Amino acid sequence: MNIIEVNSLVKQYDSAKEPAVKGIDFSVNEGEFFAFLGPNGAGKTTTISILTTTLSKTKGEVKIAGFDVETQAKHVREKVGIIFQQPSLDPQLSAEENIRFHACLYGMFSYRPTFKMMPVAYRNRVMDLAEIVGIQDSLFKPIKKLSGGMQRKLEIIRSLIHTPSVLFLDEPTQGLDAVSRRSLWEYIDNVRKQYGTTVFLTTHYIDEAEKVDKVCIINHGKIAISGSPEEMKHNLLKQQLVLDSDDRDGLITELSNMGLFHKTENHIIVPYQEITVQDVIAKLKTRLSVLNIEEPSLEDAYIEYLKLGGEVA
Numbered sequence: 001m002n003i004i005e006v007n008s009l010v011k012q013y014d015s016a017k018e019p020a021v022k023g024i025d026f027s028v029n030e031g032e033f034f035a036f037l038g039p040n041g042a043g044k045t046t047t048i049s050i051l052t053t054t055l056s057k058t059k060g061e062v063k064i065a066g067f068d069v070e071t072q073a074k075h076v077r078e079k080v081g082i083i084f085q086q087p088s089l090d091p092q093l094s095a096e097e098n099i100r101f102h103a104c105l106y107g108m109f110s111y112r113p114t115f116k117m118m119p120v121a122y123r124n125r126v127m128d129l130a131e132i133v134g135i136q137d138s139l140f141k142p143i144k145k146l147s148g149g150m151q152r153k154l155e156i157i158r159s160l161i162h163t164p165s166v167l168f169l170d171e172p173t174q175g176l177d178a179v180s181r182r183s184l185w186e187y188i189d190n191v192r193k194q195y196g197t198t199v200f201l202t203t204h205y206i207d208e209a210e211k212v213d214k215v216c217i218i219n220h221g222k223i224a225i226s227g228s229p230e231e232m233k234h235n236l237l238k239q240q241l242v243l244d245s246d247d248r249d250g251l252i253t254e255l256s257n258m259g260l261f262h263k264t265e266n267h268i269i270v271p272y273q274e275i276t277v278q279d280v281i282a283k284l285k286t287r288l289s290v291l292n293i294e295e296p297s298l299e300d301a302y303i304e305y306l307k308l309g310g311e312v313a
Contacts, residue, residue, distance in 0.1 A: 003165060003198050004028035004051065009060035011046050020046045022221040023060065028198060028214070030165075035201045035209035038218040039306060044202055047218065051200070052082055052168055065165045078106070081159030081197075085171040087151055091143045095135065095154050098143065099126055102158045115140070129157040132194060133187040149180030153187060160191060166198045167191075173205060181205070206299035215298065217305060225305065229298045236301040238271035241280060244290035251286040258283060 004027060011021040021043045028034045038044040049055035050062055053073040062068070067075040089098050096115050103122060104111040112118045115126075130136040133153040138146055146154065152172065159167060169188070173181040185208065191197060201209060209215055209229065216226040225232065244267040245251040255262050255270060260280070262270045267290050272280060277293055 001030045002027040003030040003032075003065055004034075004200065005061070005063045006047075006051075007061040009047065009050065009062055010058045011043075011050065011055070012058045018221075019058070020221055021050075021218075024218065024221070024223045026216050026223055026226060028166075028200060031192075031196050031198055032214060033192065033199045033201070033212040035203070035212040035215045036218065037202070037206065037209065037215060037302065042219045043221040044218050048168065048170060048200075048202060052080060053077055078162065079165045080168060081162070081164035081166070082168045083152070083155045083159050083170065083172050085174060087155070089143050089151060089154065089158075094140050094142055095146065096126065096139045098154065099158050099161055103161045106162045108162055125161060126157070129160055132190050133157055134183075147180070149176055149183060152176060152180070152184055156184075156187060156191065160195070160197070163195065164197065166200055169199060169201045169203075171203055172201070173203070173208065181208075206302045207297065210298045217302070229301075232298060233296045233301045236296075236304045239296065240294050241270040241272060241277065242290060242292040242294060243268045243270060243288055245286045245288050247286050251284070251288070254284055254286055 006024060006026050008023050008025060009021055010019050010023050012019040024043075024047070036044060036048070046055065050057050050069060051064065053069050053076050056070060062070075064076045065079040067079065069076050090101075093101070100111070100115070100118065100122075103109055109119055109122045115123065126139070127136060130139055133156055135150055135153050135157070138150055138154075143151065143154075172188075173184055176184065188199065192199060201212065203209060212229065214226065215229055215232055217224045225235065227235070243251060243255075248264075248268070251268060252262065252264070255268070258280070260270050260272070260275075262268050270280065281291070
């Protein structure tokens with residue numbers, strides 16, 4: 001089941017000569033971990049703003065959980081949680097007060113002036129989520145006393161308090177150190193497993209999208225390429241062996257007889273795709289002095305895509 005459906009979406013700003021988004025189509029399955037990538041100015045932010053009901057579209061159809069983002073915006077907002085690129089917490093309030101106001105704005109509970117006066121269902125929900133993301137000991141501290149990583153975790157709780165069907169993560173780890181980034185992703189993984197939440201990610205840290213189910217790249221307002229990370233790497237890059245031998249001429253002769261393309265730099269580079277590493281090594285009789293297997297990352301594929309000028313060969 002598609003929980004996000006985007007059909008022929010166009011966004012034309014009044015002051016622009018051409019649309020920022022040019023009739024794009026894509027969909028996201030329920031429970032999927034989806035990454036929406038693209039260089040600055042590609043139309044990524046415009047698309048996300050339309051999906052989260054903060055910007056109107058010019059043409060096309062966009063539905064979240066079966067609801068139209070414009071004619072049924074209230075229902076869409078009830079179905080989504082958003083962690084914005086820039087922190088959106090009130091620093092004058094405690095962590096729990098930020099959550100409480102959010103829950104009351106969503107109409108989940110009537111507002112009460114203290115945590116203890118809130119309904120048991122609210123208190124249990126907050127404590128359960130706080131345990132999942134590991135901030136139960138900081139719930140009642142002022143925001144300004146929490147680290148950047150703790151604030152990000154708090155934003156996750158706030159965005160999940162109403163059990164959204166889709167969680168939008170817009171650069172969720174920007175400004176966090178490496179330890180906090182890893183910790184945050186562990187908590188998001190736990191949330192996905194616990195609630196089956198669909199996650200829609202945008203990030204400039206391409207390695208964060210390595211484990212997603214599907215990647216979609218937008219460029220110049222159009223969907224350029226989409227597929228699993230493995231499909232992206234397969235389409236844009238070749239796996240390769242780095243080989244060498246004291247008898248380099250003998251090794252090159254053997255590779256040539258096997259019909260394998262190779263090029264010589266510091267070592268002998270052998271791209272492979274339709275044959276396994278074991279098949280190559282088993283057929284070689286020349287003694288090797290160097291053997292490295294280079295598997296491309298999603299980041300490698302993304303950079304290669306940009307090197308190609310946004311066109312897939």
